[in-house]
Amino acid sequence: MNPPESYTNLLRQTVEELSDTSKMQGLFHQHRHGDPLPSSAALEEIIGLCRAVLFPGYYGKSTLNAVTVRYHIGMEIERLFALLTAQVQAGLCFGQQDDDCRCTGVDFHTKAEAIAATLISMLPQVRRTLATDVEAAYLGDPAAQNNGEVISCYPAIRALTCYRIAHELYRLDVPLIPRIISELAHSETGIDIHPGAQIGEYFTIDHGTGVVIGATCIIGNHVKLYQGVTLGAKSFPLDVNGNPIKNNPRHPILEDGVIVYSNATILGRITIGRDAVIGANKWVTHDVPAGQKV
Incomplete structure (x- = not known):
């Protein structure tokens, strides 16, 4: 069904504005025929x-x-x-x-x-x-x-x-x-695992829903996560123009044998030491020594 005459000009103008590629920087991927x-x-x-x-x-x-x-x-x-x-x-x-x-x-x-x-x-x-x-x-x-x-x-x-x-x-x-x-x-x-993360053997996620593992995470062997765990970045260093610097190490390192219980959040380039245990609902932004329970 055609739009009412009273809206035709408004819709045409909107199409022209949405189609202006000069205003789509970074938002428009132009396909080349045959690719x-x-x-x-x-x-x-x-x-x-x-x-x-x-x-x-x-x-x-x-x-x-x-x-x-x-x-x-x-x-x-x-x-x-x-x-x-x-x-x-x-x-x-x-x-x-x-x-x-x-x-x-x-x-x-x-x-x-x-x-x-x-x-x-x-x-x-x-x-x-x-x-x-x-x-x-x-x-x-x-x-x-x-x-x-x-x-x-x-x-x-x-x-x-x-x-x-x-x-x-x-x-x-x-x-x-x-x-x-x-x-x-x-x-x-x-379960959201960035393909750039490095994950060792004997890794498991119990239940799994809501788990986030960031791009520069390093996870050792025999590590276990529970649902809702976030291994994320604490902050983003900025360049001289105020834009985030890409590809810098910014996510946690979990050494062998670490267990992280449900809904814990571990942020930044910190190290959770071998066989450490992070309890449920904890917010961790500092290194945790090997064997310690948080």
């Missing part, structure tokens, strides 16, 4: 394929056995390589700031293929690390009956699978795509 675009749907499929490869029988085809597993994983890896190459290339294009440079050439595609192949080659190690996370979740929760329940049901394993894949892509300098993957996990589980 690939990142796709949340494709990245969701990529995560699904990774889960099926990492936890066969729990995700993807449920009728696998020792005879058919190699065939199904081979099919999934082939599909994963094609999808991942396309999305990595889209991420490289998105991060390309040179307006005169096209992203559809052989160089971009070849680089995307190399990154996709590298990530896939890392999946056996990712699985070995996730196996430690599954063990930590199982041993850390008396309600868990077996590893299968942990893999199938626990949001921490879903979020950590996304994180550990996104982290490898982040280390490979792929723009945008790792953040989209981490936000997919955030939407699915309520």
Whole structure:
């Protein structure tokens, strides 16, 4: 239905104002015809394929056995390589700031293929690390009956699978795509882990909802968090123009064996020492010695 005549000029004027690209600095990403675009749907499929490869029988085809597993994983890896190459290339294009440079050439595609192949080659190690996370979740929760329940049901394993894949892509300098993957996990589980964080083995998050782990966090082995924990930044150093300085270390370091109970907030580049325990609802902005209970 067309708008009433009395509003036509108002709407036309609004369209003109909203379409003025000179007033959209930093708010408008201009697509170049032919360049690939990142796709949340494709990245969701990529995560699904990774889960099926990492936890066969729990995700993807449920009728696998020792005879058919190699065939199904081979099919999934082939599909994963094609999808991942396309999305990595889209991420490289998105991060390309040179307006005169096209992203559809052989160089971009070849680089995307190399990154996709590298990530896939890392999946056996990712699985070995996730196996430690599954063990930590199982041993850390008396309600868990077996590893299968942990893999199938626990949001921490879903979020950590996304994180550990996104982290490898982040280390490979792929723009945008790792953040989209981490936000997919955030939407699915309520757990927000920046792909730049460094997290060791045997890591678990009990319940998980509301957990936030910042970009420059360093977390050791055998660390356990409960729901609502924030590992954040206390303040943002500013440059001469008053803008936040990017990429400086600003989030906590949690050493091996640390436990942080629900709704605790730990802020700034501080160190929580080995085997320290942070109680529920605590606000911590200073170093905590090894073994201390707060």
